[in-house]
Amino acid sequence: MEDIVNVQNVSLKYQSPNGEIEAISNIDFAVKPAEFVSIVGPSGCGKSTLLSVIAGLLPPTAGKVYVNGELVTKTSPMVGYMLQKDHLFSWRTIWQNVTLGLEVQKCKTKENTDYVKDLLRTYGLYEFKDKYPAQLSGGMRQRAALIRTLATRPEILLLDEAFSALDYQTRLAVSDDIYRIIRKEKKTVIMVTHDISESISMSDRVIVLSGRPAVIRNTHEISFAGPDVPPLARRELPEFRGYFNAIWKELDIHV
């Protein structure tokens, strides 16, 4: 199968009055359609920078990124982005929040809004569409944030520590929930996280980055016995521990 995302020898240096910081160095990997790839690395290693480059928000200092065969120079409707917090706007209703992308891209057609309504119905938020974010639970808000991202029908989702603002129990439930939605919608995902368990429980492949400047240290193909095991179930399986230990060693975490 053709690669949908192709990251070729990407490096990025930040300039500041105090000097130059090399955030990522020579990162090279490719992602197949409908694949779920996680990138783990120590805090502050440049994982989010890498996502910003893939999203077209930051130009790399060296190297190239291709999405669907096209060179990335600016943001593309092909790519959706989910941030750490849901960032639902408190002054907008859920409906106005989930259609924000359509509004920004000036494509609020009936066909598109019908699609969003379907998403809301499928994922149990339709009755809440006229409520304000403050009236929803954390998990529901994260769902709403995902629907906002899905509304513009991106092929690729970039998840930037998308669950880390939630408390532990909610995070387990929400990541399971979001995983099922993503699989059902057959999206390609690149997820950045510092949580090893989260990466193993959700992805087909885990890329381990070093500390700054981030280089790829290793790549793990994740496979569990049985077809498409969801995150919560994966955590119970014997393979889980093996993957965890291997990645833990590579991350070289010290306190």
Next chain:
Amino acid sequence: MSKKKTKEIKPSKERLLYLRRTRNEKAAVYSVRIFILVAIFGLWELAGNLGWIDPFIMSQPSRILNTIANLYAKGDLFPHIGISCLETVVGFLLGTVAGTLIASLLWWSKFLSRVSEPYLVILNALPKVALGPIFIVWVGAGPKAIIIMTLAISLIVSILEVLSGFMATDIEKIKLLQTLGASKWQVFTKVVLPANFGTMVNSLKVNVGLSWVGVIMGEFLVSKAGIGYLIVYGSQVFQMDLVMASVIILAVAAAVMYQGVLLLEKKFVKEKQL
């Protein structure tokens, strides 16, 4: 549903006690407030009658009421209040709108904002009253000079306050819009502006007070009408009753206007935004 439930359940003894206590406390606060007001005016009146103070210099509540009644009878009361209120409203609306517009420009261009920074700091530190005579020479002694005076007082503060609100807009929210492909204009209209609605209303509230300062200062300097004019005129002809009456009218007008802005705020800034 939940409303119904709380209605059905009989409140506990502790709850009733708590409710009664808070009610009593509230009543006590109100009573003491009214008592203080009555006591001050009563004592003032009494002191004048008993000759403890000279009512010609210190005035007296009864004389103040008489003065207000006279002003009203001559048809002077509301025109004077009206002109001052109008100048104030124009001043604070103009100050807030112009302040927001300039803050928007400075948010838009980081270069412009860095260039203007020292100028804003100096203008903010300068006592604006010093500019009064300059405005009078430039635009003439009249309502125009007064409104420019109020603007001078409120504008810089508005710019600084609104700009700092704009700058403090959550970067992640801006990033979210950028990931959706938003232009800078869309970032401004869809995040920065709505996220700072509260800041702008706050600036409006501050400007109500500042505009009154500007209007009274301006009227001291130039006017032929208005509450500030009454105060200056009264002191020049040594009619302390008129001065005191004007100050009390001013206090009431300023309080009513501030309450009006609070009501507007309640109406437009709904709870969901907090």
